[in-house]
Structures are given as C-alpha cells and as structure tokens.
Amino acid sequence: MTVVAPYPLPQPDAQTRPYWDGCAAGRLMYQRCADCGRVQLIPRALCEHCQSAQLGWLPASRKGTVLSFTTVHRAPLPVFKAMAPYVIALLEMEEGFRLMANATPQAARAISIGAKVRVGFMQIEGMSLPCVEAVE
Ligand SMILES: [Zn+2]
Numbered sequence: 001m002t003v004v005a006p007y008p009l010p011q012p013d014a015q016t017r018p019y020w021d022g023c024a025a026g027r028l029m030y031q032r033c034a035d036c037g038r039v040q041l042i043p044r045a046l047c048e049h050c051q052s053a054q055l056g057w058l059p060a061s062r063k064g065t066v067l068s069f070t071t072v073h074r075a076p077l078p079v080f081k082a083m084a085p086y087v088i089a090l091l092e093m094e095e096g097f098r099l100m101a102n103a104t105p106q107a108a109r110a111i112s113i114g115a116k117v118r119v120g121f122m123q124i125e126g127m128s129l130p131c132v133e134a135v136e
Contacts, residue, residue, distance in 0.1 A: 008079065024127075028059065033054060034054035035052035040055075040097055060097075060119070062093075062120075063119075064094060065117070066111060070087070072086050072087070088101070089102075091119070104132065117133060118134075120132075
C-alpha cells in the first residue's frame with residue numbers, strides 16, 4: 001500500500017492510549033465490562049451497554065469475519081489518492097466486538113462477506129494501525 005505523508009494519524013489520549021499501545025506491540029486490545037460482561041471497541045470511559053466505569057482491557061485473538069466491505073475509488077482526502085482504489089472492511093471479531101479497517105492489497109483481492117480474516121498492523125509514520133489480512 002502506498003502511503004503519502006502527511007497521513008491523518010489518530011491522536012491517542014488517556015482513554016485510547018491502551019488501544020494504541022497495544023497496536024504498537026502487535027496486540028489488538030478491546031474493552032470488557034466487569035459488571036455486565038459485554039465487550040466494546042472503540043475505547044470509551046464507560047460501558048456502552050450499562051454505563052459502568054468498570055472496564056478492563058484484554059488482547060483479542062485478532063480473528064474475525066467480514067460483515068461488509070467497500071472499495072473506495074475516489075479518495076476523500078488528497079493524501080489517500082495514491083492508495084485508491086482501496087478496500088475498507090467491517091469485521092465481526094471472535095470476541096464479539098466490531099472493527100473497521102483498511103484491507104491489505106492481498107486481502108482486498110480475495111475479500112468477500114463471510115470470509116475469515118485476521119487483523120494485522122501496518123506501520124505509517126511511526127504509528128501502528130490495524131489492517132485486515134487474508135487467512136490462508
Ligand atoms: Zn457493562
């Protein structure tokens with residue numbers, strides 16, 4: 001995947017730092033509520049299901065299934081023009097949370113709804129971002 005600077009990178013804050021630190025270490029972290037047991041990602045201060053603040057972080061298996069995907073032909077920002085066309089997929093992860101991420105070119109060629117995939121990480125300007133990888 002061709003990436004041209006400046007790429008609009010996420011800005012980790014106190015709430016999202018464990019997630020981004022996990023990505024940097026090759027781990028996909030998600031939150032689990034100690035009160036209701038449900039899981040969530042995007043990181044939040046409170047459980048999106050019961051509003052409890054008793055959230056813990058766990059590493060995910062990184063295994064998921066494609067719920068949906070789209071091919072982006074018209075880049076929404078100039079920085080993405082060199083990447084287009086590219087595929088963005090919505091995954092249902094084994095643990096029950098959902099994740100949207102760019103597919104690697106190899107994964108994009110074979111992607112289909114219901115396909116088993118794995119979350120990997122791509123390095124952009126020193127930051128590790130989750131991406132969708134094909135499973136052999
Ligand atoms: Zn909860």
